[in-house]
Amino acid sequence: MFIQIEPNSAIPIYEQVTRQIIEGIARGDMQPGDTLPSVRSLAADLGVNMHTVNKSYHELEAKGIISIRAKSGAVICSTEERALTPEQLRQIEKNLKPVVAEGMVLGATAEQIEHMMKKVFADLQIPVEGV
Amino acid sequence: MFIQIEPNSAIPIYEQVTRQIIEGIARGDMQPGDTLPSVRSLAADLGVNMHTVNKSYHELEAKGIISIRAKSGAVICSTEERALTPEQLRQIEKNLKPVVAEGMVLGATAEQIEHMMKKVFADLQIPVEGV
DNA sequence: ACATTTGTTATATATATAGTATAACAAATA
DNA sequence: TATTTGTTATACTATATATATAACAAATGT
Structure with a gap:
């Protein structure tokens, strides 16, 4: 694995x-x-x-x-089974907050953080071994 | 406080x-x-x-x-004292990854996550382009 | 100068969490 | 039927979290 x-x-x-x-x-x-x-x-x-x-x-x-x-x-679970609830959305936002806040306080710009977020997103979307 | x-x-x-x-x-x-x-x-x-x-x-x-x-x-510390190092940038990205991954797996779209990110920025009263 | 406040260090205690080690059980599976 | 499965239970060690006191020495306020 x-x-x-x-x-x-x-x-x-x-x-x-x-x-x-x-x-x-x-x-x-x-x-x-x-x-x-x-x-x-x-x-x-x-x-x-x-x-x-x-x-x-x-x-x-x-x-x-x-x-x-x-x-x-x-x-x-199928994507239908794991439908995103408002509660889950709030939780994700709650998880996001301290990471973003720390980044900002350390001197990262909003653009830098958005860029990192997109990088992470792309990393996860693009399969390593091809589709 | x-x-x-x-x-x-x-x-x-x-x-x-x-x-x-x-x-x-x-x-x-x-x-x-x-x-x-x-x-x-x-x-x-x-x-x-x-x-x-x-x-x-x-x-x-x-x-x-x-x-x-x-x-x-x-x-x-002043913003100069806490200059963002590449190591710190990596750490922020490392912190961001599991949060974004969980959001995606739970069925959040890229737009939803970006929107939440902007909401967090707004909460922290940080100016972002296009808000 | 003196008293207070400060972070620091040390010791002790209690509880919770993390992780391992075995073992046994009953249902699912091959 | 034998194996594999998740489940449950017990026991143990180690570490993390949080509190409680106390004392020390440097910094600070009066």
Whole structure:
């Protein structure tokens, strides 16, 4: 799989897994309907504990991105299933705020931040291995 | 002061303090050269421990936003002192990435995310082209 | 000069979070 | 039927978060 863990990061392992799966879906590496690897196999792949991956999967489910079918597997939700609610929009804005504020205080211009945002957006939209 | 603590938030108190001071500076509530309240007085104001505020101040210093003068006080750095380094730019982009990725996966369009970005800029009272 | 305020340092305690290690269970699956 | 699956439970270690006190020495205010 495409996930790379940084053991010494300040970001918890389960959070790294969550983010990289989200980025993988955004990039198109994984599509709606696809099944995620079992918590045991992914944990073995990454060299971490089963429960750590399990926590990540449940975080993804709480975000409405995957659906965990008990004793079967985890499936990526369709775009219809994960319709953007006003609550989710507010949350994204809430997440965006401290990042933008810090950038500005450090001396970045609005244009620089918009440019970085577009760069990130493009990174995620353009598949690494071609379509 | 303008800081409001949410005791039951998943975000640590010292991190809430750090973010709100950064937002305060971004908004212009506080300007370069201004002195932050002493760790003891702000802690008393917020009803939290001295060390919690102290941790926040040192986080702000590590980010290059304030300068702590031993046994005197904490001063907000000038925009020259906090010149944006390529390393800091990378960090901002790194912070931006998971937020944008999650938004996209949840079904937000590029326009929606750009719009939210402008809303955040407006909240922070930062002039943006075309607003 | 003196008292207060300041950040600093140290110690101690309590709680929560993160991560691992095993184990067992029951449903789904091959 | 045997294996794989997510689930649940227990136990343990380590780190992070937050508080509580106390003392120190430099800076500051009067």
